[in-house]
Amino acid sequence: MLSGFDLFVLIFVLLIILTLFAGVKTVPQGYEWTVVRFNKYTRTLMPGLNLIVPFIDRIGSKVNMMEQVMDVPSQEVITKDNATVTVDGVAFYQVFDAARSSYEVTNLTHAILNLTTTNIRTVMGSMDLDQLLSHRDEINERLLRVVDAAAANWGVKVNRIEIKDIVPPADLVHAMARQMKAEREKRALVLEAEGHRQSEILRAEGAKQSQILEAEGRREAAFRDAEARERLAEAEAVATKMVSDAVAQGDLNALNYFIADKYVKALESIASAPNQRVLVLPVEATAILGSLAGVSELFKSAEAAKEARKPTRPTGPATSGGSSGGPMVGPIG
Amino acid sequence: MSALSALGVWSWFILGLVLLGVEVAMPGFFMLWLGAAAIATGLITLAFGLSWQAEFIVFAVVAVVALVVWLRLAKRSTEAPADNPFLNRRAASYVGREFVLEEAIVRGSGRVRIDDSIWRLSGPDLPAGAKVRITRADGGLLHVEAAAG
Numbered sequence: 117m118l119s120g121f122d123l124f125v126l127i128f129v130l131l132i133i134l135t136l137f138a139g140v141k142t143v144p145q146g147y148e149w150t151v152v153r154f155n156k157y158t159r160t161l162m163p164g165l166n167l168i169v170p171f172i173d174r175i176g177s178k179v180n181m182m183e184q185v186m187d188v189p190s191q192e193v194i195t196k197d198n199a200t201v202t203v204d205g206v207a208f209y210q211v212f213d214a215a216r217s218s219y220e221v222t223n224l225t226h227a228i229l230n231l232t233t234t235n236i237r238t239v240m241g242s243m244d245l246d247q248l249l250s251h252r253d254e255i256n257e258r259l260l261r262v263v264d265a266a267a268a269n270w271g272v273k274v275n276r277i278e279i280k281d282i283v284p285p286a287d288l289v290h291a292m293a294r295q296m297k298a299e300r301e302k303r304a305l306v307l308e309a310e311g312h313r314q315s316e317i318l319r320a321e322g323a324k325q326s327q328i329l330e331a332e333g334r335r336e337a338a339f340r341d342a343e344a345r346e347r348l349a350e351a352e353a354v355a356t357k358m359v360s361d362a363v364a365q366g367d368l369n370a371l372n373y374f375i376a377d378k379y380v381k382a383l384e385s386i387a388s389a390p391n392q393r394v395l396v397l398p399v400e401a402t403a404i405l406g407s408l409a410g411v412s413e414l415f416k417s418a419e420a421a422k423e424a425r426k427p428t429r430p431t432g433p434a435t436s437g438g439s440s441g442g443p444m445v446g447p448i449g
Numbered sequence: 450m451s452a453l454s455a456l457g458v459w460s461w462f463i464l465g466l467v468l469l470g471v472e473v474a475m476p477g478f479f480m481l482w483l484g485a486a487a488i489a490t491g492l493i494t495l496a497f498g499l500s501w502q503a504e505f506i507v508f509a510v511v512a513v514v515a516l517v518v519w520l521r522l523a524k525r526s527t528e529a530p531a532d533n534p535f536l537n538r539r540a541a542s543y544v545g546r547e548f549v550l551e552e553a554i555v556r557g558s559g560r561v562r563i564d565d566s567i568w569r570l571s572g573p574d575l576p577a578g579a580k581v582r583i584t585r586a587d588g589g590l591l592h593v594e595a596a597a598g
């Protein structure tokens with residue numbers, strides 16, 4: 117049916133097609149493909165359309181050039197102060213040299229993972245627990261420096277390493293919580309005591325201030341009282357002087373009149389006191405009154421008025437309910 | 450063969466269209482040339498009237514030629530600047546930018562913090578706080594020079 121030439125043509129066309137297949141490579145964005153010639157690396161294909169020499173060139177490995185995320189599985193780490201904590205993390209890395217990442221290291225992800233794991237132990241083992249929990253940035257940075265420098269030989273840039281969880285053992289967490297609580301309580305108590313102290317001081321200050329003020333008031337008052345007494349004494353001295361002057365110059369009868377007047381007024385007030393049942397009349401009153409010759413007229417009239425209402429005996433019981441006014445002293449003409 | 454001979458020269462055009470359709474459905478930049486070559490072969494056959502063996506050979510040759518021509522064009526198009534020339538080449542995108550050193554460059558190597566990651570530097574010894582300009586990116590290593598100011 118088919119001649120030799122026919123078969124040759126068919127096979128030739130088939131081979132051409134296969135060769136085209138083998139020679140044309142379109143690399144997707146985000147990847148780079150290494151080309152090996154006789155199994156020796158020659159070059160790297162960039163994203164896009166590429167030609168390789170069929171029969172002798174082949175694609176070695178297809179390397180992902182995008183940034184990749186790698187979970188660092190949780191592991192137990194012993195800190196400097198002998199606490200065992202469980203730590204896990206995450207690493208972000210990006211291949212920048214496809215050839216080196218393919219041929220410098222056997223299993224790239226495995227290598228990076230182990231490097232990260234061991235360095236987490238190293239870094240965390242040199243810190244104590246409190247530092248570990250509060251210095252994550254520092255841990256991340258130290259890890260990044262070490263791992264990045266090591267991975268650079270493999271054509272990889274490690275962009276970040278983050279510690280995700282640091283889980284201390286349960287009893288330690290409990291102890292930490294207790295410590296925290298105690299700390300807070302202590303602070304509360306101290307604050308309370310401080311407040312108490314402050315308030316006591318303030319109160320004492322207030323009392324002191326008030327006492328000082330009071331004393332000052334008393335002192336001021338005493339000064340003024342003394343001054344008043346002085347003034348009074350001065351006035352009395354002046355008045356006495358005036359009276360004695362008047363007496364010296366005038367008539368003694370005038371003085372007597374005044375005394376009698378006062379005496380009668382006093383008697384009147386004693387008599388008109390409310391509920392007064394007993395009238396106390398000084399014994400010597402009459403004598404005094406009697407001695408006042410200058411006012412005898414006056415006295416007589418007053419006596420007459422009194423005789424009408426009151427007993428002359430000072431010890432006598434009050435028989436008459438004379439609650440009317442005192443002796444009516446007429447004006448002296 | 451009987452079906453093919455019944456269709457005659459149109460079988461090339463049909464093949465070409467089918468191959469182009471396959472290319473659209475499964476982009477691989479490959480069926481495209483075969484399809485183009487098939488259609489070209491059909492045209493040549495219409496013009497000259499060849500034996501089927503000759504048609505096959507012509508098909509193969511045209512396919513290779515189409516590929517070469519296409520590559521010429523493609524090369525020109527890939528050399529045209531893309532929207533984002535620094536895709537997957539982060540270090541290269543830092544070239545020309547200036548940074549302030551947080552730590553000194555000692556014996557030609559140091560580190561600088563860029564975009565929340567730490568990059569290794571190579572350059573002249575400079576104290577911390579000096580301004581540097583990135584001149585060249587070498588994988589994950591940035592070469593710097595002292596920047597004015």
